[in-house]
Amino acid sequence: MTAESHMKNIKPFNGIDFPLWKEKVQDILKSLELDYVLHKDKPFSPSSDIEEFDEKMHGYQFKLEKWEKDNKFAKRIIKRSISEGIKGEFDDNEDTTASELFFLIELEHKRVSTRFLFTRLTTLRYDGYSGIVKHIRSMYDIAYELRSKFHNANYESLTHLFFYLYTSSTLAEEGIMT
DSSP states (O other): OOHHHHHHOOOOOOOSSSHHHHHHHHHHHTTTOOOOHHSOOOOOOOOOOOHHHHHHHHHHHHHHHHHHHHHHHHHHHHHHTTHHHHHHHOOOOOTTTEEEHHHHHHHHHHHHHHHHHHHHHHHHOOOOSSHHHHHHHHHHHHHHHHHHSSOOOOOOHHHHHHHHHHHHHHHHHTSSSS
């Protein structure tokens, strides 16, 4: 099966449902036997002081060419699986590996989703009709989701994260801080 036929089965990532997108992209890379570039670094050249240097260098050249070709192909698959609307957020640097690109996308998704959760938590107001238990439960669910993103986070680190995600100008725009 070609990459083209695999790509038809994936909805371009638009910032929503990252876990599903990640799983599908990893499945495509695995079926094309390219998933190793996400887990293995670029091969290192052998040191010149070892025995059988020429033989090791030949093996290194072969591994390097294969890794570079597969990395380039994996990057192309990842880039093609991202919607045009968010593609510009990620540098199209030639030196960026597929693994780094994948990590950058995941990091950006975590940043955006965390900011969204903080916004929901800080702007959620009781409407007076649906019941206080339901309101408290929804706030608890948001806090739990935030806590699950930062397993060992304490109150102070979450506060620092909050202010990192929201610059004072953003807070002023949203009416949280004047």
